[in-house]
Amino acid sequence: MVSTRHHPKDFPSPSASKEVARASSSTASSRWVHTPSAALTAWLLISVPLVAWDAGYVLLRPHSMPGGKFHSPIWTPYALYGTIDYIYGWPAFNARNGFTAAQTVLNLAENVAYIYYLYVVYVHGVSVGTGGRGGKKAGKGLLWLLREEKVVSGRTGAIALLVAYTASVMTLSKTVLYWLNELFSGFDNIGHNDLTTLVFLWIIPNGLWIVFPSYNIYTLGAEILSSLETTSLGARPGRPKSS
Known part of the structure; x- marks a missing residue:
């Protein structure tokens, strides 16, 4: 005879199933709680208007250049x-060099992504409470955005995280391409500068768009990886073995 003693383990009771479902739902919701970094937020609040200003100059040339009506x-x-950098000056413009405008269009695409991220954090962000994983409502403003510890929960937070990560990868890749363009052209646009001018007026300013996006990729990527690892822990263990 075949024993049926262990059937309760194979077919859990309805109450047990409900408990498992509630636990799974709680775990799933906790996976997608994004905690915005204060450094990332501060960087975006500085870089977004600077990039918009830069894009205005490039796309309005020659009117935005010296002697132009908008300069x-x-x-x-x-x-x-x-x-200092001829790619922004008359030599590249007169040569009809399209690289400047092309990278500016990508700059604007990144800026739209960053603005969306800031919007989500500001509108949907909730200040972290003193107890539990919930939050508390607080008066919002610039100081709140920069200093308050906050979270953005659920699918909205997950999308914002992915958008910021993708835009940061775009920014880093494009900036590295900008530097490599100089390297492989024999420093055609910046090679006329002395070392001091090059370091303080080209390397350091442009280097910021390598340092901060790299930091953003590291922190946001770590958060994505942590979420994926948490998800994998909730998956059913083992796979059917092939005969």
Whole structure:
């Protein structure tokens, strides 16, 4: 005779099934709680308007260049920068070099992604409470955005995380391409500068768009990886063995 003593283990009771479902639902919801980094938020609040300003100069050339009707006072600093990096100056413009405008269009695409991320964090972010994993409502403003510890939960937080990560990869890749373009062209656009000018007015300013996106990729990527690892722990153990 075949024993049926162990059937309760194979067919759990309805109450036990409900407990498992509730536990699974709780685990799933906790996986997608995004905690925005203060450094990332601060960087975006600085970089987004700077990139928009830069894009305005590039796309409005020659009117935004020295002598143009829109040059002063908005884009006056580019009178100097155009002599340091010819890709922003008259040599590249007169040569109809399309690289400047092409990378600017990508800059704007990244900016749209970053603005979306900031919007989600500001609108859907909830200040972390003192107890449990819930949050508490708080008055929102610039200081709240920069200093308050907050979370964005659920699918909205997950999408914002992916958007910020993807945009950061785009920013880093494009900036590295910008540097490699100079390297493989024999520093055609910046090679005329002395070392001091090159370091303080080209390497350091442009290097910020390598350092901070790299940091963002590291922190956001670690959060994505942690979520994937948590998901894998909730998967059913083992696979059917092939005969």
